[in-house]
Amino acid sequence: xxxxxxxxxRRLKTAKKRKASSQRWLERQxxxxxxxxxxxxxxxxxAAFKLIELDDxxxxxxxxxxxxxxGIAPGGWAQVVRRRAPKAAIVGIDILETEPIEGVxxxxxxxxxDAAPAALTAALDGSPDLVMSDMAANTxxxxxxxxxxxxxxxxxxxxxxxxxxxxxxxxxxxxxxGGTDKELLDLLKKHFKTVKHAKPPAxxxxxxxxxxxxxxxxxxxxx
Numbered sequence: 199x200x201x202x203x204x205x206x207x208r209r210l211k212t213a214k215k216r217k218a219s220s221q222r223w224l225e226r227q228x229x230x231x232x233x234x235x236x237x238x239x240x241x242x243x244x245a246a247f248k249l250i251e252l253d254d255x256x257x258x259x260x261x262x263x264x265x266x267x268x269g270i271a272p273g274g275w276a277q278v279v280r281r282r283a284p285k286a287a288i289v290g291i292d293i294l295e296t297e298p299i300e301g302v303x304x305x306x307x308x309x310x311x312d313a314a315p316a317a318l319t320a321a322l323d324g325s326p327d328l329v330m331s332d333m334a335a336n337t338x339x340x341x342x343x344x345x346x347x348x349x350x351x352x353x354x355x356x357x358x359x360x361x362x363x364x365x366x367x368x369x370x371x372x373x374x375x376g377g378t379d380k381e382l383l384d385l386l387k388k389h390f391k392t393v394k395h396a397k398p399p400a401x402x403x404x405x406x407x408x409x410x411x412x413x414x415x416x417x418x419x420x421x
Contacts, residue, residue, distance in 0.1 A: 395410055
């Protein structure tokens, strides 16, 4: 008979060549209900549920006509948009290869490339009404440096949104707590009617990640 409680948690036998951090990651994946749901519902990553939960709360996706997905790999967020706004045009960009998604144009390039903004808007053939970013910088192991690198990506995504969104549009992006996001918030509050922070339930409790949700883009005439 299977025993309940702590014994029901799946644990891996430690492999001689497996690092402790890898061991913890594998055990966490095996015991993560969102990983299981992602497989059951055919989403490419558990991150899809973060967007689902944000959309349920803020109504970001329903009614969207043109969507930009920054840091699209592996494609979970784009899958959510396809299911919730099936008529929307979607273009994504990432430096990582992403398996094709029906109805989604994927650009294999660095968002920080000078040519990226023009390539994204050209692919949509019009101004997006939703810009979403789940980008994070590659870590170097130094907490402060990693935070600053990721926040630089978030700020770049926010500036892109301000440059391309149609009036009334929305912006959602992942960031990390660290106390250096004042400039980002000032920018968003200037250009959007509402700006809120959120940590969806699918975001792991031990993670410092949060999401910023800016809605009601005021338009470039008010700059």
